[in-house]
Amino acid sequence: MLQENPAEQKRHKKLIVIWSVTFLILFPVLIALGLLMRLNQGEVFKIDPGTFYALMTLHGLGMAGVLFSFSWAALFYLIGTRYIKLNIGLGYLVYLLVLIGTVGLVIASLIGKFAAGWYLLYPLPFKGVSWTGWSTGLTIVSLIILGVAWLLGSLHVVYALAKEYGSFSNLMGWQYLGKTEPEKELPSIVLITTASLVPAILSFIVGAVFLIMNLMQHFEASLTFDPLLLKNMVFFFGHTLVNVTMYCCVAWVYVLLPEFTKRDWKVNKVVVYSWNGTFIFIMFAYFHHLYMDFVQPVSLHYAGQIASYMSSIPATVVTMFGLIVQVYHAKIKWSIIPMAFLLGMAGWAIGGFAAVVDSTMSINKILHNTLWVPAHFHTYMLLGVVLFILGFLFYLAHNNKEERDAVKPGLGFWTFVFGASGFLLMFYLGGMKSVPRRYADYTGIDIGNVHETGALLAKTAGGFVIIVLIGLLIMYGSLFSKLLKASK
Amino acid sequence: MxxxxxxxxxxxxxxxxxxxxxxxxxxxxxxxxxxxxxxxxxxxxxxxxxxxxxxxxxxxxxxxxxxxxxxxxxLPYPKNQTTPADKIVTVVAMQWTWKMGEGVSTLSPHDFVGTNEITLPANKSIQFVVSSMDVNHNFAIYNSKGDLVAQTQAMPEYENQLYYTFPEPGEYAILCLEYCGMPHGFMTGKIHIN
CATH class of the missing domain: 1.10.287 (Helix Hairpins)
Structure with a gap:
């Protein structure tokens, strides 16, 4: 356990407040891009398709980047203030690089109109007609900067933890698998951080190679690569990043929720097996993104379904039941913080379940690239990751237990949850009605009622997004000023 | 199905x-x-x-x-197909239309000539040989009710084999379900089933 150093704690607090304010500004702006997209699909107004897809690209890259960056930053703060000494200067460097990368992406998409989607599905970045050549290069470079930031940040945390706890195997909790209890206790946040950030590091390396290959083609057009290989690489990177974002959040729930339930949430054999399993499954589940690539070896499709199914076991058997042990008959005061954590777990479970359904090859053959896909990952993000982040932010904004117990989930919180649920329901219904994803609008679809249904659901979803934004705004009223005060 | x-x-x-x-x-x-x-x-x-x-x-x-x-x-994969198809159709995707023709093409995707409308029989097993001449697309078949009934990726440098038996006569639509650039939402085709 770390020796408390008030000056160091203050510096950590300042950094996390900077991250928090940045998150609180960027998040609704990125939601607003989504709102524009849904209202355009709902034919409330007309955006030209080139602009629509540029907004779609920025929304996807921005949300994934901001949510991962913040979940890493929160881990950096909690680990750095409670367990081991971390280099705050490096924390600022990561922040600066993320900021530079984000500005690059904004310029590339809003000015250069880069619109190849978050996944830069090779070779589309080089064969678009609605964006400028320089914006492709700027996007690739900006993503490399973001990747370097995340790689540095994750390597630093894992390295510092390994130094403190002895080895990688200790970080993964293998010392708990013997017959005797280990001498030094391994905090659950350390185990989960390792099981999350190590696969993340691997995915960043693969992502970096993918980006460098793209950069090479950007400068030398005659150079081309295998599209199936690059598809595997980008989905390994993207899927892992999104999964890891959730697991980083779960890591802090293991630490913060016990402060409200007064029940510890410790590492034991079952928890170790669970997160070691997750460590493996994270890296193979991405194959389910390639089910419709029939030329991919079928054994890899099988691996995708098995890993996706298996990943539900540790998540629900250990974390969800661990949550039940925490909360059941615990005499909790339901302030906004434990409520956000509890509902966040529910959002994770519901979105995760819909994801497992879609990871079944026989179902994916119909749901692939319909609105079912954004339905499940938006559930996982909006009612999972974002609720965890809100819980963390309210925790951070209040300095002691009394204050944290007193802040109730008020109108803003419930408005947000209601709006988010309605918004997500429209996506699920769209998936069930075979409405395709990534369509600027549905006017080109001349079969059945797909066009009319898609437009109606999109318009309704737009209404719910406005409710989400109102909920956020109400919460911001108290959150902003308290956060700034807490950093002083 | x-x-x-x-x-x-x-x-x-x-x-x-x-x-x-x-x-x-x-x-x-x-x-x-x-x-x-x-x-x-x-x-x-x-x-x-x-x-x-x-x-x-x-x-x-x-x-x-x-x-x-x-x-x-x-499973939708060709490996699970136990009997040979009654008819083969070559499909080449390009930004932003479909080229379709009966039989197996020996030409490259660029040289292959086809139309984005085709007429096929009901209750016969059809093998679609799907590729692309530029970027990734997705060959998705919708029935007249607007339900997606089958799909596979259309990829440059690769061929995906999709088997489907149209259960009844009528109009089917082809939509592109992989984002492929600005007019992606208008990359459609038609299959008439006798």
């Missing part, structure tokens, strides 16, 4: 199963919120919950194994 019984489409099956899952999760949440006003010792809670967890683990693992194996008979 339906999953469980002919009356339940894959879309409805996924929707119903996910809805049940969501209801179960929300019921547990409500139960937990209401339970948390009273107090019980953690060790007693642990004992009760861990017993339930063991049963849940065995149940979940069994359901996962059963679902995994039972779902394998509905």
């Amino acid at each position: 339906n999953l469980i019984v002919p009356l339940i489409t894959v879309q409805n099956f996924a929707g119903i199963v996910s809805l049940i899952g969501a209801i179960v999760v929300l019921s547990v949440v409500l139960f937990l919120i209401s339970s948390a006003s009273s107090y019980e010792d953690k060790h007693e809670v642990k004992e009760k919950v861990y017993k339930a967890r063991k049963r849940y683990f065995i149940g979940l693992a069994s359901v996962a194994v059963i679902l995994f194996f039972s779902s394998l008979q509905f």
Whole structure:
């Protein structure tokens, strides 16, 4: 356990407040891009398709980047203030690089109109007609900067933890698998951080190679690569990043929720097996993104379904039941913080379940690239990751237990949850009605009622997004000023 | 092509199963919120919950194994095709239209000439040989009700084989389901089934 150093704690607090304010500004702006997209699909107004897809690209890259960056930053703060000494200067460097990368992406998409989607599905970045050549290069470079930031940040945390706890195997909790209890206790946040950030590091390396290959083609057009290989690489990177974002959040729930339930949430054999399993499954589940690539070896499709199914076991058997042990008959005061954590777990479970359904090859053959896909990952993000982040932010904004117990989930919180649920329901219904994803609008679809249904659901979803934004705004009223005060 | 019984489409099956899952999760949440006003010792809670967890683990693992194996008979891959197709159709995707023609093409995707409308017979197994001459696309077939019934990726440098038997005469639409650039939403084709 770390020796408390008030000056160091203050510096950590300042950094996390900077991250928090940045998150609180960027998040609704990125939601607003989504709102524009849904209202355009709902034919409330007309955006030209080139602009629509540029907004779609920025929304996807921005949300994934901001949510991962913040979940890493929160881990950096909690680990750095409670367990081991971390280099705050490096924390600022990561922040600066993320900021530079984000500005690059904004310029590339809003000015250069880069619109190849978050996944830069090779070779589309080089064969678009609605964006400028320089914006492709700027996007690739900006993503490399973001990747370097995340790689540095994750390597630093894992390295510092390994130094403190002895080895990688200790970080993964293998010392708990013997017959005797280990001498030094391994905090659950350390185990989960390792099981999350190590696969993340691997995915960043693969992502970096993918980006460098793209950069090479950007400068030398005659150079081309295998599209199936690059598809595997980008989905390994993207899927892992999104999964890891959730697991980083779960890591802090293991630490913060016990402060409200007064029940510890410790590492034991079952928890170790669970997160070691997750460590493996994270890296193979991405194959389910390639089910419709029939030329991919079928054994890899099988691996995708098995890993996706298996990943539900540790998540629900250990974390969800661990949550039940925490909360059941615990005499909790339901302030906004434990409520956000509890509902966040529910959002994770519901979105995760819909994801497992879609990871079944026989179902994916119909749901692939319909609105079912954004339905499940938006559930996982909006009612999972974002609720965890809100819980963390309210925790951070209040300095002691009394204050944290007193802040109730008020109108803003419930408005947000209601709006988010309605918004997500429209996506699920769209998936069930075979409405395709990534369509600027549905006017080109001349079969059945797909066009009319898609437009109606999109318009309704737009209404719910406005409710989400109102909920956020109400919460911001108290959150902003308290956060700034807490950093002083 | 339906999953469980002919009356339940894959879309409805996924929707119903996910809805049940969501209801179960929300019921547990409500139960937990209401339970948390009273107090019980953690060790007693642990004992009760861990017993339930063991049963849940065995149940979940069994359901996962059963679902995994039972779902394998509905795989869309050519390997699962036991009989040869009655007709072969070559499909080449390009930004932003489809080229289709009967038979196996020996030409490169660039040189292949086809149309984005084709007429095919009902109740015959059709093998679509799908590729692309530029970027990734997705060859998705919609029936006249607007339900997606089959799909595969159309990739440059690769050929995907999709087998489908059209159950009844009528109009089917082809949509591109992989984002491929600005006019992606208008990359459509037609299949007339006699």
